[in-house]
Amino acid sequence: xxxxxxxxxxxxxxxxxxxxxxxxxxxxxxxxxxxxxxxxxxxxxxxxxxxxxxxxxxxxxxxxxxxxxxxxxxxxxxxxxxxxxxxxxxxxxxxxxxxxxxxxxxxxxxxxxxxxxxxxxxxxxxxxxxxxxxxxxxxxxxxxxxxxxxxxxxxxxxxxxxxxxxxxxxxxxxxxxxxxxxxxxxxxxxxxxxxxxxxxxxxxxxxxxxxxxxxxxxxxxxxxxxxxxxxxxxxxxxxxxxxxxxxxxxxxxxxxxxxxxxxxxxxxxxxxxxxxxxxxxxxxxxxxxxxxxxxxxxxxxxxxxxxxxxxxxxxxxxxxxxxxxxxxxxxxxxxxxxxxxxxxxxxxxxxxxxxxxxxxxxxxxxxxxxxxxxxxxxxxxxxxxxxxxxx
Amino acid sequence: xxxxxxxxxxxxxxxxxxxxxxxxxxxxxxxxxxxxxxxxxxxxxxxxxxxxxxxxxxxxxxxxxxxxxxxxxxxxxxxxxxxxxxxxxxxxxxxxxxxxxxxxxxxxxxxxxxxxxxxxxxxxxxxxxxxxxxxxxxxxxxxxxxxxxxxxxxxxxxxxxxxxxxxxxxxxxxxxxxxxxxxxxxxxxxxxxxxxxxxxxxxxxxxxxxxxxxxxxxxxxxxxxxxxxxxxxxxxxxxxxxxxxxxxxxxxxxxxxxxxxxxxxxxxxxxxxxxxxxxxxxxxx
Numbered sequence: 001x002x003x004x005x006x007x008x009x010x011x012x013x014x015x016x017x018x019x020x021x022x023x024x025x026x027x028x029x030x031x032x033x034x035x036x037x038x039x040x041x042x043x044x045x046x047x048x049x050x051x052x053x054x055x056x057x058x059x060x061x062x063x064x065x066x067x068x069x070x071x072x073x074x075x076x077x078x079x080x081x082x083x084x085x086x087x088x089x090x091x092x093x094x095x096x097x098x099x100x101x102x103x104x105x106x107x108x109x110x111x112x113x114x115x116x117x118x119x120x121x122x123x124x125x126x127x128x129x130x131x132x133x134x135x136x137x138x139x140x141x142x143x144x145x146x147x148x149x150x151x152x153x154x155x156x157x158x159x160x161x162x163x164x165x166x167x168x169x170x171x172x173x174x175x176x177x178x179x180x181x182x183x184x185x186x187x188x189x190x191x192x193x194x195x196x197x198x199x200x201x202x203x204x205x206x207x208x209x210x211x212x213x214x215x216x217x218x219x220x221x222x223x224x225x226x227x228x229x230x231x232x233x234x235x236x237x238x239x240x241x242x243x244x245x246x247x248x249x250x251x252x253x254x255x256x257x258x259x260x261x262x263x264x265x266x267x268x269x270x271x272x273x274x275x276x277x278x279x280x281x282x283x284x285x286x287x288x289x290x291x292x293x294x295x296x297x298x299x300x301x302x303x304x305x306x307x308x309x310x311x312x313x314x315x316x317x318x319x320x321x322x323x324x325x326x327x328x329x330x331x332x333x334x335x336x337x338x339x340x341x342x343x344x345x346x347x348x349x350x351x352x353x354x355x356x357x358x359x360x361x362x363x364x365x366x367x368x369x370x371x372x373x374x375x376x377x378x379x380x381x382x383x384x385x386x387x388x389x390x391x
Numbered sequence: 392x393x394x395x396x397x398x399x400x401x402x403x404x405x406x407x408x409x410x411x412x413x414x415x416x417x418x419x420x421x422x423x424x425x426x427x428x429x430x431x432x433x434x435x436x437x438x439x440x441x442x443x444x445x446x447x448x449x450x451x452x453x454x455x456x457x458x459x460x461x462x463x464x465x466x467x468x469x470x471x472x473x474x475x476x477x478x479x480x481x482x483x484x485x486x487x488x489x490x491x492x493x494x495x496x497x498x499x500x501x502x503x504x505x506x507x508x509x510x511x512x513x514x515x516x517x518x519x520x521x522x523x524x525x526x527x528x529x530x531x532x533x534x535x536x537x538x539x540x541x542x543x544x545x546x547x548x549x550x551x552x553x554x555x556x557x558x559x560x561x562x563x564x565x566x567x568x569x570x571x572x573x574x575x576x577x578x579x580x581x582x583x584x585x586x587x588x589x590x591x592x593x594x595x596x597x598x599x600x601x602x603x604x605x606x607x608x609x610x611x612x613x614x615x616x617x618x619x620x621x622x623x624x625x626x627x628x629x630x631x632x633x634x635x636x637x638x639x640x641x642x643x644x645x646x647x648x649x650x651x652x653x654x655x656x657x658x659x660x661x662x663x664x665x666x667x668x669x670x671x672x673x674x675x676x
Contacts, residue, residue: 019564027415042411050563052426052570206468213472220476260556 005065009048012061016048023047037066189261189387201226233264235299235344239309240269240282247352250378251308254350258306266299271326272313273333274340292336296343304390305340305347308378311364312353318366337370347371348386352378403432403439404574404581412569413440422526422548424511424563427571429553430616436571437507437549446547447500450507451493453514459521462494462508463531463540486536494525495540503544512555519562527565574617576603586621587628597637598624601647605654608663615653623652 002021009016024047027033033040041062049058201224208223215221236258238251258265268278268290277289316323318333341347349367351358355377358364368375374389376382397413399405405413413436416423425433441448451462471488474481481487491499497506511519525531529542550566552558574582576599583595602623606614615623626649627637636648647653654660 015560017560017564023419023421023567027419030418032411032415032418038407039411042408043415045408046412046415046423046567046569050424050560050566050568055570204469209472218476220472 008065009058009061012057014048014054014057014061015051020048020050189257189383203227231264232262233299233303234258234262234266235295235303235305236265236267237274237278237305237307237309238267238269239307240271243272243310243312244352247310247378250352254308254378264303266295266303268295270309271324272309273317273324274307274337275324275327275329275333276331276336292340296340301343301345303344305344306386306390307347307349309349309351310353311349311351311358311367311375312361313363315362315366318363318370334366334370337367341370346390347374348389349375350378350382350386351375355382397440397443400439400443402585403435404578404585405436405439406574406578409436409569409571412567416549416567417444417547419567420545420547422550422566424550424552424558424566424568425571426552426554426569428573428614428616430618431571431573432617433551433571434507434509437505437509437551440547440549441505444505444547446502447504448507449493449497449500449504449546450509452509453511453518455513455515457514457518459514459518459525460492462492462522463525464492464495464533465490466535489533489535494531497546498529498540498542500543500546504546506546506548508548508550510553511550512552512558516556519558523561523565526562573606579617579620582617583621583624587624590624590628591634594627594634594637595624597634598627601637602653605647605650605663608666610662611654611659612656613654613659615655619653619655623649626652 002025006016006021024044027043027047028040033043044062045055045058049055203225205223205225208225209221212221212223213219236255238255244251255267268280269282269285270278271285274292276293277291278295279285279289281288313325314323317325321330321332322328323332349371351364353361353364358368358375364375374386376386376389396410397405397417398410412423415421417440425436427433437450438448440446466485467488467490471482471485494506497504526548529545530539532539579599579602580595583590583599598620602615602620605611630649632648650660650663654663
């Protein structure tokens, strides 16, 4: 029993394994789920789902299976665009949006507007349209992704708790946790580690102590060494804004993984391409800039330089003075990036755009040339190659 | 095991799904992994499970420097070296220098114990992988003394995580999983009731209203959680604040008193004050 359900979970994009199914069956055999569908639902959830980001996908599949509707599993496969959720979190944060809120007549009015939009969308769903719909670009997308719409007539299913839990949509927000999915990136970055002993000698070096003691005719001769640290130094430059919006999530993951992996990590932002200054805080990008030359002087050439950017721009922005979209640059970006590359011989460019698209953008090819072919896709495999190039 | 089912205690409110997860873990003797927002009672769960089932509790708190080996045992080579210098007789038995870890202690327990592995995500990324066999077979090998240590009774293992690092799949497959979601208003009222049984009904209602309103503010870096609510109510009681103040007439225009107990981050406090201000300006009384 439950085997069709198991396959449905897997088709629906869950990572459930055979071990977990067997655990569930074993638990059922011991009579844990005997009494009610609610109990069975809880038991199935605790044994089959191991990631809170998948809880609501599980709820949907569970609901669908036990209602007996073979509703389009293809819909379950669709990812919810990240920027919906991102905007939800940013709603209160950016200045522009705060102004928008005021323009709309304050927080309450905004909420009301959202509510209206929500209802409107609900009706459209009832009309039979795809529930992950057209609202993808709306700043209120997170609201548009609406429980009633998604339910697709699941109310009154005999599994009440799945409906209950699902309708409350308690688990949706969790999907945007940046830390999710960084494990693979961390493991890849880990290859870049180079351990070195630096600092005060505060650890007992057992092997050396034994050796020295033996040589000392058995008289104790204690040897200490400094603790090992990850000595790799990384200078991370991230493209922000414009065409990079589509890649914010992967960049956040990359950034968050890098931050926890390297003790010496310096990061700067740029817009489209490197010019005479970079900045550390996007909110104060116009007031608090760091001259690129200062960076090159401050951080030694033992730093590894990693650019993250989609390299998609007008070629003018790279090769002409004054080509920048934001300001008047005295010298072309290509000159600036070459200066950095001279200072940091170990450098790579990570590109979140899929590799097959690179050939269609002249600017990407241009940068690929400047980087001497050290441009890699921002995927786990690409990251592996990039790390190799950095060694 | 059928007679000992966990169903919350007089000081801990467990929801149905949490009860099911714990009972599944107890019955099948597999570890249970508990995740959730900070302050929703993850660590408390292990303590309460031990209390309600009447089992001894072993706590292993994980730090960023903790190694899996330390939970099993450590070989104190330095002490042995010192003893050899002093000509101590103990030196001949290497077993004298094996220091037991928390897992070993739990394995040796006379009755089935509860083992709490707290904040497993704080440790190195490989930490959970190093414990796979130990958690699966409930045994490990001491190389120095060539002993195989087997658990007398498979402990009930409660593992908590704050999601700072992702755990490996192989590890997850061996656990039951429960995500403690933030309690809804009814559950929260029960929780507060358990901690402050004499709280006046209207004060509780107003406090919960105000609390969930603060939690609903979007963009907060750290949302206040159950433990913060309990602290806040304690303060409200200590200051003897009447419920009317919490309501503040039109509820939107007032900052709840003593909100420092709820918001622990100055950017959050700032954001919150700004929102209240914005609200007052656009919605004059």
